[in-house]
Amino acid sequence: MSVKPRKRFFANHAKSSAVLVSLAVHAALILVALSFVAVTVITKDEQKFEGKPVKRPKMTMKKLQVPVNIKKKKVQKPKLRKRIVVQPKMNQMPDIKMPEITGVKGGLGSVAGDGLGGAGGVGFSMPEIELFGIKSKGEKVFIILDASGDMMVDEIGGIPAYEIIKEELVRILEGLNSTVLFNIAVYGGGDYTLFLNLVPASAGNVAKVKKWLEPLNALTKDMGDKDYGPKTLGPGGISIPWGNQIEPLESSIGYWARPMVRAMEQQADSVFVLSCSWGFLAYKTDDAEVWSESKMTRWKEKVELSKIKFKEDNDLRREKGEPPRVLPNSNQDRHRVRIYFPNEPQPPHPKFITYTPKEVLEAFDNTRKKFKSKIPTTSGLGKSKKKEKYAINVIHFVKTDDSDGDDERFKKITTLTRGGYRRIQGMEAIESSIQ
Structure with missing residues (x-):
């Protein structure tokens, strides 16, 4: 049995394989080239701003001058004069005790x-x-x-x-x-x-x-x-x-x-x-209300009765050696009636x-x-x-x-x-x- 030799791929395609190898080498070189990073360091100079000089008018400062006139007072030295002095005779005051003051x-x-x-x-x-x-x-x-x-x-x-x-x-x-x-x-x-x-x-x-x-x-x-x-x-x-x-x-x-x-x-x-x-520190504003004639008649009767009782009361006091009863100065009729007839109605007052x-x-x-x-x-x-x-x-x-x-x-x-x-x-x- 005879053995046939195997045909190799690359032997049969020698030209095409060379192309492939060449492409692979170039691809590898491209990858290597891409792996490198080019770094460029850029150094910027510090920026400086320069203003244009502006000419401004300058005011001359005036000095405040206050006139001060200081004059030294002339002080004259006192002149001593000789005087004849007579020593007065002082009277001695007696020792007086003041009474105690109250109030x-x-x-x-x-x-x-x-x-x-x-x-x-x-x-x-x-x-x-x-x-x-x-x-x-x-x-x-x-x-x-x-x-x-x-x-x-x-x-x-x-x-x-x-x-x-x-x-x-x-x-x-x-x-x-x-x-x-x-x-x-x-x-x-x-x-x-x-x-x-x-x-x-x-x-x-x-x-x-x-x-x-x-x-x-x-x-x-x-x-x-x-x-x-x-x-x-x-x-x-x-x-x-x-x-x-x-x-x-x-x-x-x-x-x-x-x-x-x-x-x-x-x-x-x-x-x-x-x-x-x-x-009575007041001033009048209106007159009093007018009472009926019957009320005024009754009031006048009570006034007269109170006068009689007041006189009898004081006569009895004088017999006992007692001071008399005294009435207020104003409106004595009203006060007298109020003493002896306390429940008796009294005439209206004027308005004050x-x-x-x-x-x-x-x-x-x-x-x-x-x-x-x-x-x-x-x-x-x-x-x-x-x-x-x-x-x-x-x-x-x-x-x-x-x-x-x-x-x-x-x-x-x-x-x-x-x-x-x-x-x-x-x-x-x-x-x-x-x-």
Whole structure:
């Protein structure tokens, strides 16, 4: 069996295989060439910006020149002169012990040296006066005392209570330093001041006060039913005329407010009001309603019956040696009927509007400003730009069965002036307030 030789592929295709080899070599070279990365490093130069020079006009600065002319003061050396000096002979003062002063604090050195009608201190501490437990500082003291029948009704303590009030008032005035200026006014059925202007609280002037007040509303033998009020004052005194309308009030005012106007005229810096009522400080707006004829007839009968009972009551008191019953000054028929016929209807009142404490105080301020230029209020040693202040202090005597009454009005006006207020209710409270 004969063996045939195998034909090889590449031997048969020698030319085509050479082409393939050549293509393979070129492909390999292309791959190798593609595997290389050409890196080119580019270095950029730093950019610089150059601005074009701009020519600007330059202002020449001017130097501030302040003319200063400094001249040296020529100081002359003091020349010593020979003087003949005589040593004065000094009198030795005896050792004087001053009595204890009650009712005023500050002493002799605490009060300014004032003249008649003058005022204002020289820098020392202000003296302090205490009356019925109320303390107030001031060099110019003005006291207003209610002398009306309202102050002596049985519910407050009657005439005996009023005697205690007068005695305490005089005692406090006796304790004042003589350099303190003061004045006193009485109102209620006639308004009076004892002195024309503020006067020193000397022993002589206080003695005049005591003599003036001693017969006022005092209990006397066979005292009549109407033997009281300012008409019973002692000798002396100056009547306070009925004043004109004062802004912002609609009408002139009375009661304690009228003496207060006089206190403002005299530039008092501490005012004490001893009263039982705010009073009728109001203006009328309309008439009262008209009652029927039958009601008015019945009312008039009750008025006459109350007068008979009132007289019988006081006659019996006089037989026992007791002080008579006192009626308030105004509307006595109404009060008398209310005492003996408490359930009886009373005629209607006219319509009024009461002034507020602020309105009354504004009237006082206007009066004070009006008279300020006429009366010296300072010593002249210095100028003060502060607003001049004054204090209104109220000792309010009320009935034992009274609730609030005029408390709020009095409290308001004392608060606005930084003054003091005290409510004393009945005889026992009056006695305890002075112990």
